[in-house]
Amino acid sequence: MxxxxxxxxxxxxxxxxxxxxxxxxxxxxxxxxxxxxxxxxxxxxxxxxxxxxxxxxxxxxxxxxxxxxxxxxxxxxxxxxxxxxxxxxxxxxxxxxxxxxxxxxxxxxxxxxxxxxxxxxxxxxxxxxxxxxxxxxxVDPGLGDLGVLLEPTTVVAKAWDHIERIGARAVWQPHKVLVTGAGPIGLLAALLGRQRGLEVHVLDQVTDGLKPDLVAALGATYHHGSVRDAAVDADVVIECTGVGQLVFDVMETTATDGIVCLTGVSSGGRSLPVDAGMLNREMVLGNDVVFGSVNANRRHYEAGADALAKAxxxxxxxxxxxxxxxxxxxxxxxxxxxxxxxxxxxxxx
The missing domain is CATH 3.90.180.10 (Medium-chain alcohol dehydrogenases, catalytic domain)
Structure with missing residues (x-):
């Protein structure tokens, strides 16, 4: 074969x-x-x-x-x-x-x-x-060949699963979500955020075309400037680019008790100036959490299949x-x- x-x-x-x-x-x-x-x-x-x-x-x-x-x-x-x-x-x-x-x-x-x-x-x-x-x-037979989107959807289904488990450490009522990167993972992360009834902002470099249109069709807001222009005080950030500077930038912009999920894999080999002390201070005093997420188990595949069927x-x-x-x-x-x-x-x- x-x-x-x-x-x-x-x-x-x-x-x-x-x-x-x-x-x-x-x-x-x-x-x-x-x-x-x-x-x-x-x-x-x-x-x-x-x-x-x-x-x-x-x-x-x-x-x-x-x-x-x-x-x-x-x-x-x-x-x-x-x-x-x-x-x-x-x-x-x-x-x-x-x-x-x-x-x-x-x-x-x-x-x-x-x-x-x-x-x-x-x-x-x-x-x-x-x-x-x-x-x-x-997968829902009504999806036809769009069922091929399930595996990337599982990546963000797992991300949201872990975000919600971390949020449950305290009284947590998230409102604003920032997704960095409008590739398939970022767009699907935004989809699942909107399915949860949250205010979703998506940041990408593209200024016009399909990506902004897809974000708008979700009822989300598209940005192509800096992180601070996009969504300061986000309760949740899902970082989907792996761009080193952007990873540190989003850590500095979350609300108190903010949660940052890193799904993008960085290439490495590049040094960045970072005020590690200030970043540490803000994370500690803000009860912030930053975690990485990769792959998925069966529970996330089933959750992803449900999300696609509803989309x-x-x-x-x-x-x-x-x-x-x-x-x-x-x-x-x-x-x-x-x-x-x-x-x-x-x-x-």
Whole structure:
């Protein structure tokens, strides 16, 4: 079967290659891939920055944002032929650690987890895969191929889950939210904020076009200036860019008892002047919290699926700015101006 694969850590080794049919050891449910979303992680793997092939193999099938259709499922699995499904990315470590044993593999303590399409297991940019039912989630059939947005939605579903758990440390009545970055993660974070009835502000560099329009369509406010111009005294900040200076800027602008969630991954290698003492003083005296969030567990996939089902499907469709057929697969991994979310389609392969 065809698959988009790389030689991990080898730049520009990406190619459309043949892989064997998925082994039955991967699980009893056979799924045909309909679409995979392309994100920065895929591009970084293609650039050779990281990635781990399955043990004993040279190449890794990439793709972790998936949408599939069940071809075969055993009785009692909870799935049937024709179900639209999304596969969970991370798997618990084999030991397992306490978090993985409790189903919280997104919080793995020892780093021995696997991630399909990233770390030690083939991903979903292949025509078929097998999987165990516990790592498969149904999506609303009314979403059609927009179900491919579930995995990025889980990232912010987890962020909001942890924000609300932290907020519950005290009497907490959040009102204002700042989201930095209007890429897919930032826009979906804003969507979930609006679904909670909060005042949402989104900050990005783009001055006009699709991103401001998408933010306005949510009933949120778009900004393209500084953090202080966007939303001072935000109760919640969800930082989605990983830009070092911006990370520190948002820490300085929260309201008392403010919560900052970092979802963007910084590239490193750049020094910034920071008044660490003043930042520490403000955080301590303001009871502020800054935390990082990555990946998601099944609870967050289910919450994300609910959020997408409730969302305006026309708005979601505007997030997908390019849908590339498998026959033109290279185009999916070449960024273009105006891209928000690019999807590689296997449906007509």
């Amino acid at each position: 065809r698959a988009v694969t790389v030689v991990p850590l080898e730049k520009d080794s990406v190619d459309l290659t043949d892989l064997p049919e998925p082994p039955e050891a991967d699980g009893p449910v056979l799924v045909a891939t309909r679409a995979v979303g392309v994100c920065g992680t895929d591009l970084e793997i293609i650039e050779g920055q990281y990635g781990w092939a399955p043990p004993g193999e040279d190449r890794l099938a990439i793709g972790h944002e998936s949408l599939g259709e069940v071809l075969e499922a055993p009785d009692g699995s909870g799935f049937a032929k024709g179900d639209r499904v999304v596969a969970i990315v991370r798997r618990p470590d084999p030991e397992p650690c306490a978090a993985c044993a409790a189903g919280q593999w997104d919080m793995c303590r020892n780093g021995k987890y696997t991630e399909w399409g990233i770390k030690e297991h083939h991903g979903y940019a292949r025509e078929r895969y097998r999987i165990t039912p516990e790592f498969l989630v149904k 305006d499907h026309d708005w979601l469709a505007r997030l997908v700015t390019r849908k590339v057929p498998l026959s033109s697969w290279k185009d999916a991994y070449a960024r273009q101006p105006g891209d928000v979310k690019t999807v590689l389609s296997f449906a007509d392969a």
